[in-house]
Amino acid sequence: MKAALFYYATLLTAAFAHPGHHKAHVPTGSFIEWAPAGPNDVRGPCPMMNTLANHGFLPHDGKNLTQEVVTKGLGDALNFDAALIQVMFKQALPANPDFPNASFFDLNMLNTHNLLEHDASLSRLDAYFGNNHVFNQQVFDQTKQYWVSPTINASHITNSKLARMLQSKASNPTYKFTNTTEAFSIGEILAPFIAFGDVEMVTVARNLVIYFFENERLPVKLGWSRKTNAVALTDILDLAAKLSNASTLFTGVSPLPGTGKRDVAISQRDVHAAFGLL
Numbered sequence: 001m002k003a004a005l006f007y008y009a010t011l012l013t014a015a016f017a018h019p020g021h022h023k024a025h026v027p028t029g030s031f032i033e034w035a036p037a038g039p040n041d042v043r044g045p046c047p048m049m050n051t052l053a054n055h056g057f058l059p060h061d062g063k064n065l066t067q068e069v070v071t072k073g074l075g076d077a078l079n080f081d082a083a084l085i086q087v088m089f090k091q092a093l094p095a096n097p098d099f100p101n102a103s104f105f106d107l108n109m110l111n112t113h114n115l116l117e118h119d120a121s122l123s124r125l126d127a128y129f130g131n132n133h134v135f136n137q138q139v140f141d142q143t144k145q146y147w148v149s150p151t152i153n154a155s156h157i158t159n160s161k162l163a164r165m166l167q168s169k170a171s172n173p174t175y176k177f178t179n180t181t182e183a184f185s186i187g188e189i190l191a192p193f194i195a196f197g198d199v200e201m202v203t204v205a206r207n208l209v210i211y212f213f214e215n216e217r218l219p220v221k222l223g224w225s226r227k228t229n230a231v232a233l234t235d236i237l238d239l240a241a242k243l244s245n246a247s248t249l250f251t252g253v254s255p256l257p258g259t260g261k262r263d264v265a266i267s268q269r270d271v272h273a274a275f276g277l278l
């Protein structure tokens with residue numbers, strides 16, 4: 001609690017000390033201002049980290065993402081809890097080739113295949129087929145087919161995830177998708193509900209999610225705004241469990257006691273699974 005108070009006090013101080021100004025190392029960001037990556041900027045496979053760099057909540061060049069920078073960026077833009085970001089950050093650091101002597105990562109360091117980046121992404125090609133980190137419209141069109149109503153629910157999002165896995169397994173001879181990948185992947189499919197939707201209802205407006213993926217921009221002009229309450233970790237845990245359980249082709253209880261999807265998801269510690277692990 002003290003840490004959280006300190007965090008918000010720091011944010012407030014920073015906001016008043018630098019109204020509207022971009023600091024060199026800990027950028028202020030803007031929900032309105034947006035620019036895609038320029039020639040000297042780097043981006044990676046995460047649509048949200050790219051988006052936050054495009055808005056300046058993270059350094060626009062996508063480089064030198066320290067814990068301080070990531071904490072402020074994800075806190076300011078999405079109202080993420082500082083403790084949660086700490087876990088996510090620590091799990092991203094091994095992407096820096098200098099790890100364990102690294103204190104930052106660059107967004108393109110996340111491209112390393114089968115470290116954090118994996119096959120069967122919702123919006124990127126498998127590494128086997130080419131570029132594994134730039135948004136790919138054809139891949140995303142496959143995903144979108146399963147978002148069959150203006151409101152995406154747990155079934156829609158998990159259907160799209162399963163479809164991408166099947167497509168990848170059927171066509172990619174190097175297809176790899178482990179329990180760790182599953183946990184990471186569950187964290188990714190819960191992310192749109194966390195950032196743009198209703199965590200309790202497990203719903204999110206499809207137009208917001210599509211706009212975000214296709215533009216790597218926060219869907220402000222479609223009426224979205226940052227959540228006013230910090231996302232509660234209990235909500236996140238609940239959401240991870242619901243989506244884990246929904247991402248099976250079985251109905252009812254898993255026939256393998258003790259190896260249900262939920263057990264798998266919450267037993268793996270990785271960046272996105274951190275959403276449900278504190």
Ligand code: HEM
Nearest residue numbers: 045046048088092110116117118121122123124188191195
């Ligand atoms: C330290 C913070 C973060 C790191 C290091 C990170 C890293 C990554 C990486 C490496 C991927 C690629 C996985 C793949 O191969 O598909 C990814 C995907 C993704 N991330 Fe993040 N991420 C972070 C925060 C977030 C946040 C805060 C959100 C949204 C609330 C988010 C949303 C997503 C989504 C939706 C995908 C899936 C993209 C797809 O399947 O095409 N990430 N992230």
